[in-house]
Amino acid sequence: MRAIFSCSSSSVKNFGSFSRTHLSNSFNFSKRFKVEIFKKNNLDSCLNKKIVCGSVRMASTFKPEQARVPPAIPLPTPVITKFKIGLCQLSVTADKERNIVHARTAITEAAEKGAKLVVLPEIWNSPYSNDSFPVYAEDIEAGREASPSTAMLSEVARTLKITIVGGSIPERCGDKLYNTCCVYDTDGELKAKHRKIHLFDIDIPGQITFKESKTLTAGETPTIVDTEVGRIGIGICYDIRFQELATIYAARGAHLICYPGAFNMTTGPLHWELLQRARAADNQLYVATCSPARDAGSGYVAWGHSTLVGPFGEVLATTEHDEAVIISEIDYSQIDLRRTNLPLQNQRRGDLYQLVDVQRLNSQ
Amino acid sequence: MRAIFSCSSSSVKNFGSFSRTHLSNSFNFSKRFKVEIFKKNNLDSCLNKKIVCGSVRMASTFKPEQARVPPAIPLPTPVITKFKIGLCQLSVTADKERNIVHARTAITEAAEKGAKLVVLPEIWNSPYSNDSFPVYAEDIEAGREASPSTAMLSEVARTLKITIVGGSIPERCGDKLYNTCCVYDTDGELKAKHRKIHLFDIDIPGQITFKESKTLTAGETPTIVDTEVGRIGIGICYDIRFQELATIYAARGAHLICYPGAFNMTTGPLHWELLQRARAADNQLYVATCSPARDAGSGYVAWGHSTLVGPFGEVLATTEHDEAVIISEIDYSQIDLRRTNLPLQNQRRGDLYQLVDVQRLNSQ
Known part of the structure; x- marks a missing residue:
């Protein structure tokens, strides 16, 4: 055990007391990521040797802007900052054609109720x-006939x-399958495509193993997209477990993160809302x-409980x-x-x- | 707007598709932190140009061990892996001597009920x-008479x-004040001292401003300590809002994080348990x-609701x-x-x- 973690002697030790530990302002954001940490300066702190504290450590030395590398981007101003969102918690069957018609009906209902942004499961x-997944997968890039599900969305x-x-739908691309979310704008254009980054591999014996x-390949990149209704980060289901992804989206200036997801009956009650x-x-x-809505007779039973949460962690709807179409209001001034x-x-x-x-960082 | 965030053209773009983006294994953990990111290799992905996907991206290329820098430390094995913890939710008054006697009584009660680890507010x-804070502050390093509160703990x-x-208690060190948590082992030795890193500055007009x-100076370092009852990370109240601190503790091999805290009546109901x-x-x-227990007549009204949470996010007690002494069992095999x-x-x-x-990183 390193003493740095374990204070087994009678003296008080702590983990790394630095008088001048901070990162250089001069990040090199080109091809190489070079962060300099100033040489550890082993000035005795009053913590370790009972000396009187000397210089005042100002808040500015905490360098909050360096907690995100690269530094966080300020929130952009979207075309619309206050609008209705519709969350379509859909029943899903083995009949793909029915599922497409059914989703279309729910989207139309949400729009009729005023939703400017509609989210599917x-x-x-x-x-x-x-x-x-391989049976229902579509080649999204190959055009309308190869992807009737996304053609409908467009x-x-x-x-x-x-x-x-x-x-999301199962996507076929060459010999690979992905779990993929497509984002369409008000002209029907495909604005972004997110492939689930963190695949859902879980093994809780007697409860759920998946x-x-x-069968699926993981996506290779976070996805954030500017739309009329704000800058939106996308995650799919298990992606929500990795707080780093959400924090990266926030640092990229996201107003909203959308997570289509199908938590199960074990992790749903415990973790979905949390x-x-x-x-x-x-x-x-x-x-x-x-x-998706819950279907107790299906092989995979979804928890349901589609939700909108505000920037104070409050459940808004x-x-x-x-099955349900949830309509609720988003007001980005709440973020500020x-x-x-x-x-x-x-x-x-x-x-x-x-x-x-x-x-x-690497793109800069 | 950079195209990298906004896909305004008809083609699908996404944020940074890299065929070989990964960080070098050869971290230099000495005085300089040097991370190399391989040169961006702009191979067209099937996402962008409808080409057939080529090589299979294996999970190993995701380099999960590099998500923590330095890499995470495996969990150590403490002397005791299953034990009772006592959380003493204490009423606090303006009478320091009474508070010390009162805390001692609660600690004794917790120990009599089998607690091997006791946490105070x-x-x-x-x-x-x-x-x-300046009136009640004690000089912890100056010895028993200068710090009757921690002398009692020892x-x-x-x-x-x-x-x-x-x-925690207000600590005086030279001309500075800290909000400080002391950890004592079974021999009465001071094992670690955590000074609140993130100071509580909040302004919700009409509800709470603090x-x-x-008056206080922020601590300069995370604190993690090996005890008979496991490796424990310490945070004080507002420190809990910064998920990075908890994640750093997890990466340092913590079994348990203890947060003495006094959330208020606005943020308590919304965020304390969350x-x-x-x-x-x-x-x-x-x-x-x-x-602390709630005192509706005090200037600062605490939410209460001291809690033990297990590694599945479940409230155990x-x-x-x-005022209450909560006794509950911890079993570190649940972490595995x-x-x-x-x-x-x-x-x-x-x-x-x-x-x-x-x-x-800098200490290595």
Whole structure:
């Protein structure tokens, strides 16, 4: 055991007391990521040797802007800052054609109720099983006939002049399968495509075992997209467990993170709402989730409970497990308000921890 | 708007598709932190140009071990892996001598009920106010007479042969004041001292305004300590809002994080349990919190609700706002179980994000 963790002697030790530990301002954001940490300066602190504290450590030395590498981007101003969102918690069957018609009906209902942004569930055109994914998969890039599910999304977004975060469907690309979310703008254009980054591999004996990685390939990049209704980060289901992804989205200026998801009957009650609220409260932004409705007779039983959470971690709208179209209001001014009330962004300790957004750093 | 965030053209773009983005294994852990990111290799992906996907991206290329910099430390094996914890939710008055006697009584009660580890609340020897901090502050390093509060903790830990996470008291060190938690081992030795890293500065007009930084100085380091009852990370109250600290502790091999805290009547109902459960579930370890009991007549009204949370984010024991001694069982084998069930540590994407523990990195 290193003494640095274990204080077994009678003297008080602590982990690393630095008088001048901070990272250089001069990040090199080109091809090489070079962060300099100043040489450890072993001045005795009053913690270790009972000397009187000397210089005052000012808050500015905490370097909160360096807690995010690269530094966080300010929130952009979208075309619309206050609008209705619709979350379509859909029943999903083995009949793909029915699922497409059914989703279209729900989207239309949400738009008729005023939704400018509509979110669908994870895997809404297919049963949720490794056997079904290759059968129901579509080649999204190959055009309308090869992907009737996303063709519908494009057409209905254009017709209704709404933004759609299209849940997810199994995607075939060459010899690989992905769990993929398409985002369409009000012209029906495909604005972004998110492939589930963290595959759902879980093994709780007697309760649930599922290995998505048996059939699916993981996506290679976070996905954030500017729409009329704000800058939206996308995660699919298990992606929500990795707080780093949400924090990266917040640092990239997201107003809202959408997680189509299908938590199960074991982790749903324990973690579904918890994780949404935590991502929203920690990052002070909106989080929307959308699940399939529960079908107790299916091989994979979804928890349901699609929800909208505000930037204070508060549940703004939710439902039970039955099919539902949830309509609720988003007001991005709430983000500014919460960040003013509780200025976490100015209080982080970039001298102690840094979250590195590897791809953004490398692109600069 | 950079195209990298906004896909405004008809083609699908995404944020940074890299065929070989990963960080070098050869971290230089000496005085300079040098991370190399391989040169961006702009191979067209099937995402962008409809080409057939080529090589299979194996999970190993995700480099989960690089999601923590330095890499996470395996859990150590403490002397005792299953034991009772006592959380003493204490009433706090303006009478310091009474507070000390009162705390001692509660600790003794917890030990009599079998607790091997006892946790006290934030600021248990003084009213929680900027006016009181300088009046009640003690010089912990100057010896028994200068610090009757911690002298009692040391003596009772030794007498009862228990480990104590001593909540916090205002500490005077030279001309500075800190909000400080002392940890004592079963011999009564001071094992670690945590000074609140993130000071509580909040301004929610009409509800709560408090600026701890007016009088207190922030601590300069995370604190993790090996005890008979496991490796324990310490945070004080507002420290719990910064998920990076908890994640750093998890990466340093913590079994348990203790947060003495005094959330208020605004943020308590919204966030107190949420944050504890999120820190536990995300990091798959135990979290214990301990608050002062509520005193509706005091200048600062605490929420109460001291709680023990297990590594699945489950509340194992909690209470309301009145004074209470909570006894509950901790079993560290649950950590291994949860990490086997849900192997988040193997599923993180070190190729996409990295949390840097600045001081640990610099100490290597």
